[in-house]
Amino acid sequence: MAETLMFNALRQAIDEEMAKDDKVFVLGEDVGQYGGSYKVTKGLYEKYGEFRVLDTPIAENSFTGMAVGAAMSGLRPIIEGMNMGFLLLAFNQIANNAGMMRYTSGGNYKIPTVIRGPGGVGRQLGAEHSQRLEAYFQAVPGLKIVACSTAYNAKGLLKSAIRDDNPVLFFEHVLLYNHKENLPDYEYTLPLNKAEIVRQGKDVTILTYSRMRHHCTQALKQIEKDGYDPEIIDLISLKPLDMETIGESIRKTHRVIIVEECMKTGGIGAELTASIKYQLFDELDGPVVRLSSQDIPTPYNGTLERLTIVQPEQIVEAVSKIMNNQI
Amino acid sequence: MAEERTLPKFDYSTVKISKEESLIYYEDMVLGRLFEDKCAEMYYRGRMFGFVHLYNGQEAVSSGIVKSLRPDQDYVCSTYRDHVHALSSGVPAKEVMAELFGKVTGCSKGRGGSMHMFSEPHKLLGGYAFVAEGIPVATGTAYQSMYRKKALGEDFDQVTVCFFGDGASNNGQFFECLNMAALWKLPILYVVENNKWAIGMAHERATSQPEIYKKASVFNMEGYEVDGMDLLAVRDVAQKAIARARAGEGPTLIEALTYRFRGHSLADPDELRDPTEKEFWNARDPIKKFATYLTEHNIVSQSELDTIDKKVQQDIEEAVEFAEASPEPDKSELYRYIFAED
Numbered sequence: 001m002a003e004t005l006m007f008n009a010l011r012q013a014i015d016e017e018m019a020k021d022d023k024v025f026v027l028g029e030d031v032g033q034y035g036g037s038y039k040v041t042k043g044l045y046e047k048y049g050e051f052r053v054l055d056t057p058i059a060e061n062s063f064t065g066m067a068v069g070a071a072m073s074g075l076r077p078i079i080e081g082m083n084m085g086f087l088l089l090a091f092n093q094i095a096n097n098a099g100m101m102r103y104t105s106g107g108n109y110k111i112p113t114v115i116r117g118p119g120g121v122g123r124q125l126g127a128e129h130s131q132r133l134e135a136y137f138q139a140v141p142g143l144k145i146v147a148c149s150t151a152y153n154a155k156g157l158l159k160s161a162i163r164d165d166n167p168v169l170f171f172e173h174v175l176l177y178n179h180k181e182n183l184p185d186y187e188y189t190l191p192l193n194k195a196e197i198v199r200q201g202k203d204v205t206i207l208t209y210s211r212m213r214h215h216c217t218q219a220l221k222q223i224e225k226d227g228y229d230p231e232i233i234d235l236i237s238l239k240p241l242d243m244e245t246i247g248e249s250i251r252k253t254h255r256v257i258i259v260e261e262c263m264k265t266g267g268i269g270a271e272l273t274a275s276i277k278y279q280l281f282d283e284l285d286g287p288v289v290r291l292s293s294q295d296i297p298t299p300y301n302g303t304l305e306r307l308t309i310v311q312p313e314q315i316v317e318a319v320s321k322i323m324n325n326q327i
Numbered sequence: 328m329a330e331e332r333t334l335p336k337f338d339y340s341t342v343k344i345s346k347e348e349s350l351i352y353y354e355d356m357v358l359g360r361l362f363e364d365k366c367a368e369m370y371y372r373g374r375m376f377g378f379v380h381l382y383n384g385q386e387a388v389s390s391g392i393v394k395s396l397r398p399d400q401d402y403v404c405s406t407y408r409d410h411v412h413a414l415s416s417g418v419p420a421k422e423v424m425a426e427l428f429g430k431v432t433g434c435s436k437g438r439g440g441s442m443h444m445f446s447e448p449h450k451l452l453g454g455y456a457f458v459a460e461g462i463p464v465a466t467g468t469a470y471q472s473m474y475r476k477k478a479l480g481e482d483f484d485q486v487t488v489c490f491f492g493d494g495a496s497n498n499g500q501f502f503e504c505l506n507m508a509a510l511w512k513l514p515i516l517y518v519v520e521n522n523k524w525a526i527g528m529a530h531e532r533a534t535s536q537p538e539i540y541k542k543a544s545v546f547n548m549e550g551y552e553v554d555g556m557d558l559l560a561v562r563d564v565a566q567k568a569i570a571r572a573r574a575g576e577g578p579t580l581i582e583a584l585t586y587r588f589r590g591h592s593l594a595d596p597d598e599l600r601d602p603t604e605k606e607f608w609n610a611r612d613p614i615k616k617f618a619t620y621l622t623e624h625n626i627v628s629q630s631e632l633d634t635i636d637k638k639v640q641q642d643i644e645e646a647v648e649f650a651e652a653s654p655e656p657d658k659s660e661l662y663r664y665i666f667a668e669d
Contacts, residue, residue: 022479051478057510062463062503069467072452073402075474092460103664105445105453106436110667142665165667 001182009151009183010040010116010172013158014078016187018048021076024162027054027063028080028117037082038118038177064090064115068097071167072109078162081117084171085131098167099142114161116170119147120211120261121309123175127297130305132262134171134238138271145239146192147171147210151181153236156190164192171238173211195242197249201231204255204322207246207272209235212259212310219315228319238268246272247280254285255322259310264292289318289327331607332538332584335552337560339620344559349626350635352558355394356386356614357639359411362420363589365643366410366427370593374651375427379441382411384556384588387613388520389415391561392488392581395569402450402487404465407442408587409454412490417449424646430653437656438664458491458525459498462517465489466504469515469578476575484573487515494525496539505580509546514572516565519582520555526591527599540582548578555585556611559620586611 004012018024025048026041032055035042045053056063064087067077081087087094098111121130134145144166148154154172161168198213199220208216213234223230231249235241250256256276258269269290276288291310298308321327344352363381370379382389385408393403393415405412413423418434426433427441434446442456452468455461469487476483495501496519508515519539523530531537543550549571553564561583568579586608590597621627663669 025474025478049478051474057503057506059499059503059507062466062500062507065460065463065500066467066470066504066507069404069452069464069469070471070474071467072464073468073471075471092457093463096457096460097464101453102667104435104439104443105447105664106433106438107664107669108435108445108447109453112667 001184003180004151004183005177006151006154006172006179007038007040007177009155010158011042011044013155013162014041015044015047017159017162018044018052023074024076024078025052025054026078026080027056027067029056029058029082031055031080036080041080060086060089061093064093065097067113068093068101068111071111071113076112076162078114078116081115083129084117084119084133085128087115087117087133088131094137094143094169095140099140102142110165111167112165113167114158114170115167116158116161117172118174118177119171120173120175121293121298121305124300124302124305126300130298132293134169135262135267137169138239138268142167143239144168144192144237145171146236147238149173149176149210149213149234151179152183153190153196155183156188157192157236160189160192163189168192171210175211193237193240193242195245196234196236197245198232198234199230201229201253203229203253204231204257204319205246205249205253206230206232206257206259206315207235208232208259209238209268210261212261215310215312216259216315219312222316223319226316226320228323230319241272241275243275243279246276250276250280250283254283256284257289257291257315257318257322259291259315261293261309263295264290265295267292286322286325286327289322291315291318334554334584337554337557337563339559341563342559344626346626349621352390352394352562353617353621353627353632354635354639355390355415356558356617357636358414358420358642359386359389360614361639361643362410362414362423365647367589367593369427369647375441376429377440377442378407378592378594379427380408380592381589382408382587384608384613385520385522385585386411387558387561387617388518388555388583388585391558392516392518392565395562395565396486396488399449401485402452402465402468404452404461404468404487404489405444405454406458406461406491407454407456409442409444413444413446413451413454416446416451418444418446418451420642420646421649422446425650425653428650428653429655430650431656432649432653436664459495459500462489462491462495462500462504465515466508466513469508469513470511472514473511485514486569486572488518489515490518490520492525493519493521493523493530493539494528494533496542497534505543505546505548505578508578509548512575512577514575515578516568516572517578517580519580520585521582522585522587524587524591524600526595538582540580543580548580550580550582552582552584555583556608556613556616558613558617
């Protein structure tokens with residue numbers, strides 16, 4: 001066991017997969033000589049050379065499309081979005097080319113690609129650097145969407161994403177790169193389509209992902225003090241949703257709170273709520289509660305930014321309300 | 328009507344072409360022309376749907392470039408006007424026709440349609456319906472070719488050809504990819520089929536520098552203009568660019584001056600193009616021009632060409648029969664092909 005920071009866990013995942021398969025390569029802005037803006041690719045340029053760790057010009061749509069072409073012809077690119085928000089410029093390449101092309105081509109081509117990088121609301125980075133693209137991309141057929149949340153799951157999930165033959169959007173969180181955890185010395189992978197039960201409980205199911213998982217665990221002490229026994233589930237897979245794990249929990253608790261960092265309108269929670277109501281309506285004792293970010297561009301001001309995203313005390317309050325049938 | 332550009336001179340004294348080779352190019356051009364004529368007929372008879380963009384007039388570009396590649400080895404990337412690029416790439420006419428009919432025997436299994444012809448066995452990267460979006464994808468296969476050579480040490484000299492139109496040459500992806508391809512010396516030919524019109528937008532109204540080939544120079548890239556109605560001129564510039572790409576000397580931008588004899592698509596009323604402009608270009612029919620060259624130089628007799636015309640027409644009739652007789656995709660397979668495992 002070795003204590004490892006999340007950015008290093010991600011780097012280990014890439015390094016191990018690159019060592020194993022010479023078709024795997026990384027491309028993006030400052031991934032090579034600079035080592036990546038969050039140092040996820042540090043040292044790989046020196047180890048694997050300029051073609052396998054490719055520093056690209058600042059041309060998101062073109063280098064993303066280029067990676068799709070490389071994937072169609074047998075390579076396994078890992079695209080780093082210096083900030084995932086920048087990949088809005090590559091929306092067409094991610095949606096039309098990576099996501100839909102296998103279907104449109106009638107199965108002629110597969111596109112094994114990982115599109116990864118920091119997403120989410122950081123600390124006063126302003127609206128453009130505080131995006132949650134998972135919500136924007138969830139409607140695109142053919143994409144798998146994964147959000148890691150700990151050093152341990154980051155490594156195991158990224159290795160699986162690199163081995164997957166489909167395009168995988170892989171969200172890291174800008175504030176979790178220094179998350180520290182003991183990682184096994186042996187090699188491991190984690191399934192891309194399985195939710196992670198963070199805490200077992202019987203009273204209420206809290207569904208969350210990425211950084212909000214840690215807001216939930218921060219709230220946990222007070223929730224326990226208040227006498228409640230929540231089950232916390234980290235979705236991990238934002239598309240497809242692991243309705244099996246989610247369903248098992250709801251059949252036990254009959255109450256659901258969704259805690260997400262994306263905006264409420266058209267967010268991951270919106271789709272999740274609809275799926276729960278459709279599949280598990282009879283199991284619910286009350287409405288599904290959604291705690292989401294405000295439907296506004298993320299403001300720069302620290303106080304306003306704090307008001308924009310869900311805080312642990314709101315989770316405590318929501319649990320209390322749902323347990324007292326006040327929702 | 329804007330003044331026509333002076334066409335680049337081509338030195339025919341340098342032409343070396345065997346009879347066998349001539350017939351391959353000729354047959355491919357005739358196949359392109361007659362296939363598209365049949366598409367128009369089938370569209371108006373309600374046998375194919377959606378937006379259908381025909382290639383009539385531009386055949387010398389597809390045939391001159393693609394038939395100069397190694398079949399099934401080099402990549403070809405197309406646009407929404409992709410039927411003839413598919414045919415030149417070796418996709419059987421019956422598979423292209425069946426795709427247009429939406430049948431499961433089509434090259435994209437009836438999922439793609441007119442604008443999305445794909446064939447991995449023939450290294451056809453596909454028809455891309457958004458203007459310029461194929462350029463990055465083609466740049467990616469070219470990167471892959473270089474990667475195999477330089478990162479994996481393979482003996483590999485595959486080339487990619489990327490077709491697009493004058494409209495795409497004003498899009499950012501064109502400039503971004505020219506930059507990267509020149510920077511990394513990628514083995515790719517960017518072929519602009521300048522047919523003067525992006526639907527109703529005249530080329531001169533859309534660009535500050537109408538001579539597209541000159542845009543290569545700012546990227547330190549080779550750029551050439553060529554008479555896109557002259558198969559031998561296109562073949563000549565293609566052969567040189569392909570040789571450079573295989574030798575690791577980098578990309579080439581080729582601007583082929585050409586014209587579409589029909590509207591943008593079969594839904595286009597084609598009201599903006601001046602009749603005198605159409606006449607000017609119709610008089611320069613690339614198939615007639617090449618046929619005349621072949622007969623005048625006693626490479627092929629007219630009767631041999633007539634035999635090819637008949638054979639191609641017969642192939643196309645068979646393609647239609649095949650498409651008609653083919654089954655629709657199975658409804659139970661609606662969700663198939665979303666993921667790699669399907």
